[in-house]
Amino acid sequence: MNKTNAMRQLDAAKIKYEVCEYTVDENDLSGVHIADQIGLPYERVFKTIVTKGDKTGYAVFCIPCHKEINLKRAASVTGNKKIEPVAVKDLLGLTGYIRGGCSPIGMKKRFPTYFDSSALDFDRITVSSGARGAQLLLDRAELIAFVGAMTADVAE
Numbered sequence: 001m002n003k004t005n006a007m008r009q010l011d012a013a014k015i016k017y018e019v020c021e022y023t024v025d026e027n028d029l030s031g032v033h034i035a036d037q038i039g040l041p042y043e044r045v046f047k048t049i050v051t052k053g054d055k056t057g058y059a060v061f062c063i064p065c066h067k068e069i070n071l072k073r074a075a076s077v078t079g080n081k082k083i084e085p086v087a088v089k090d091l092l093g094l095t096g097y098i099r100g101g102c103s104p105i106g107m108k109k110r111f112p113t114y115f116d117s118s119a120l121d122f123d124r125i126t127v128s129s130g131a132r133g134a135q136l137l138l139d140r141a142e143l144i145a146f147v148g149a150m151t152a153d154v155a156e
Helices: 005-012 031-038 071-078 088-095 117-121 140-147
Strands: 017-021 046-053 057-064 083-085 113-116 124-128 134-139 150-152
Touching (some): 046 071, 071 113, 113 117, 134 140
Parallel strands (some): 113 150
Antiparallel strands (some): 017 134
């Protein structure tokens, strides 16, 4: 697999990570499918959701792959009345990533980022590498610090 922007940024910051490759299924881009392929529990495989709030603009949420985002709590955490996921067609232009390969690391612009507080239960978690076909397994504390994220109870 070629190095992704996320990998290059982690390399530059001297943050260790492991690449967990999987076979892409265009009909099933779910994190659950990915977790099953790489052999990790769903709670440790985080999917990235980009949102737009009515007051503060864009925010990124990373939640366990088998959960859904609670938009009411996400809005509250970000200081919005209403928040909604960004349309798939807008994802690439906004983040530089496509659906199924969106990483909280190395987006075109740095957006406020939130990890579900359940991430704190694990020393190592995975996020997308920035390309379909690979997840990055790395130290949760280093990851959260590197992307400047906060933690909040946003998954259900």
